Amino acid sequence: MGRSPCCSKEGLNRGAWTGHEDKILTEYITVHGEGRWRNLPKRAGLKRCGKSCRLRWLNYLRPDIKRGNITSDEEELIIRLHNLLGNRWSLIAGRLPGRTDNEIKNYWNTNLGKKVKEGNKTSTFCRSTQNPMPHLPNPKLDSHLVRTKATKCTKLFFPHPSMLQLPNKSQEEEKEKVLADAVMNVQMELTTGDQEKQLSADMLTDFNVGDICLSDLLLDSDFTNICNNHQLFSPCSDQTSASNNLHSFISFLDTHHNNDF
DNA sequence: AACAGACTCAACCGCCTGGGG
DNA sequence: CCCCCAGGCGGTTGAGTCTGT
Structure with missing residues (x-):
């Protein structure tokens, strides 16, 4: 029933990463580079699932990760991009150097989602005031269909x-x-x-x-x-x-x- | 000070996609 | 084609933290 797990979970550590594990993973990737995640834990000597290693690296350990609060500029960009792309967090994150998809997703779910909802009630939030253009009817695009996948x-x-x-x-x-x-x-x-x-x-x-x-x-x-x-x-x-x-x-x-x- | 509820965010889960055989 | 695998993605969870009473 269902899909088999990406790796055997037996004997693997779960939950929060320790500083020691972070150090091992960082050193391994620094030397050998990213990729081949499935085999990485064994080769690096980590008792973690490959997916877990990848996630930890991408969302936390990467040297180019930007720490600190989301700025108002970043926030505005997130809102605009979300308007265009929907919940395509990785695409949105790609436009925000140093930010991860997980971080943006969390930020949206805890802050912006609510804000935008409230804003929509008053029809003023996340609307450009610099380029106000009258609404032009468009049967093809005026549907309320929300795309959840990017369309190429x-x-x-x-x-x-x-x-x-x-x-x-x-x-x-x-x-x-x-x-x-x-x-x-x-x-x-x-x-x-x-x-x-x-x-x-x-x-x-x-x-x-x-x-x-x-x-x-x-x-x-x-x-x-x-x-x-x-x-x-x-x-x-x-x-x-x-x-x-x-x-x-x-x-x-x-x-x-x-x-x- | 103690407790409950709300909030945050790292981590996990399961599905999807693309590439290689 | 079909199958398998690795990697990637978005949704969800839950432990830790914060805040209000």
Whole structure:
């Protein structure tokens, strides 16, 4: 019945790690490096399960772990990322250097979860005030479906610049429209080729980034070319303005599509 | 000072995924 | 394909600590 345990639990230590065990594990990994967790305890002389060793190292012993309280900046970032990614703690932790997924998960469960719940009641918490944009209806993304798994994407759709030259529209209105279209047309990992065919070739910008996650694309990629090629924001001459634009875009996603990514 | 309840967070559990054979 | 294994992940647990009475 059920899955067999990752290792024999007989004769193994459980519960809190002692300083001695920490020292053995740290020294072993310093010399031999991470990986091969299952065999590590035996080779290092630890009476622990391999998984336990891995967890202890990743969440506590790693030299780059940041100790201390979560700052307000980090807190805001966590909230925004959670808004975009849901309970994808490892992804969120990847954006917070020195923080672990376990730490962020605990912090969320004990602090932010409640805060956000309270905030939602008043509709003011975790909403960008710097980039207020009116809600644009979107049947595809306005559902209340909460994704619990990351969805990979290989393509992100932006309208061709020529589409921007519509008469009788202010620049701001147009910018909103373009942003809305961009969000609406994020092409989630397509399981059938049919949906993909619906897109006209000249309307599709393939970032050629492979199977990176939407979050990675939004947060990591060089946004400069995207901004300049697609006229979504003010022209970028450097990474700083591109970064500002990227944050605007994230704010936009955050504002319009709470929990839908 | 003593107790109970609330809170925190390290550790564990079991499932999922991807790679190799 | 299928199976196995290692590693990774999110949810849950429970011991220790804090706080209020």
